[in-house]
Amino acid sequence: MTDILGRVGNILRANVNDLLDKAEDPQKMIDQLVRDYTKDIQEAESAVAQTVGNLRLTEDDLTRARNEVNDWGAKAAAAAQRASQASAQGNTADAGRFDDLAKTALRQQISVESRVKTLTEQVAQQTELTNKLKDGLNGMRAKLDELYTKRDELAARQKMAEAQRQVQESVKSISSYDPTSKLGQYEERIRREEAMARGMAEVGASSLESQFAALDNASADAEVEARLAALKGGGDGTV
Numbered sequence: 001m002t003d004i005l006g007r008v009g010n011i012l013r014a015n016v017n018d019l020l021d022k023a024e025d026p027q028k029m030i031d032q033l034v035r036d037y038t039k040d041i042q043e044a045e046s047a048v049a050q051t052v053g054n055l056r057l058t059e060d061d062l063t064r065a066r067n068e069v070n071d072w073g074a075k076a077a078a079a080a081q082r083a084s085q086a087s088a089q090g091n092t093a094d095a096g097r098f099d100d101l102a103k104t105a106l107r108q109q110i111s112v113e114s115r116v117k118t119l120t121e122q123v124a125q126q127t128e129l130t131n132k133l134k135d136g137l138n139g140m141r142a143k144l145d146e147l148y149t150k151r152d153e154l155a156a157r158q159k160m161a162e163a164q165r166q167v168q169e170s171v172k173s174i175s176s177y178d179p180t181s182k183l184g185q186y187e188e189r190i191r192r193e194e195a196m197a198r199g200m201a202e203v204g205a206s207s208l209e210s211q212f213a214a215l216d217n218a219s220a221d222a223e224v225e226a227r228l229a230a231l232k233g234g235g236d237g238t239v
Contacts, residue, residue: 062119076105
């Protein structure tokens, strides 16, 4: 029993934080601690139950011993009374025989009283030990409840930390991405399309002006030809 409680004490004093830091999954590590500690408590319960059983056997032995003391006392008293009656009747033989029986009963009573004393001390010692073991076992059960609570608390904190980390990673990703940077590309393409439209308009306008200019040139040429014909015809060239 001492070995069990000592081993459990070592577990409680272990550097749990160091174990959790080295574990790939802290939640699984805590669950393993719970399973190990639960097993230790079961072993401690078995040992305490055995100790309590031994105490009850010793108490039963003490009860029987005390009954024997009373029985031998009653036998001694009865033999002494018969010895007194025989002596009063002058029957010395019977008086002596009953006296011997009374003495034998008293010797047995004294012997059993010694055993009662020893058993009483054993019961007291075993009771003290059993009470300490029960207190230790109750303390272990309280520690197990604390371990369950701590496990649930750490599991909740781990989930919260993971959620916060994911949020921070998302925020960081969003912060590093600027959607307005694409607008510049779209705007540049639209500007090129607008410039193309203006160019096409200017080209169209230039073609129309050229046509009208050609008409003007044709009219001027016709005038020149008319005047030239007039000169050849003998005219003075005036219009």
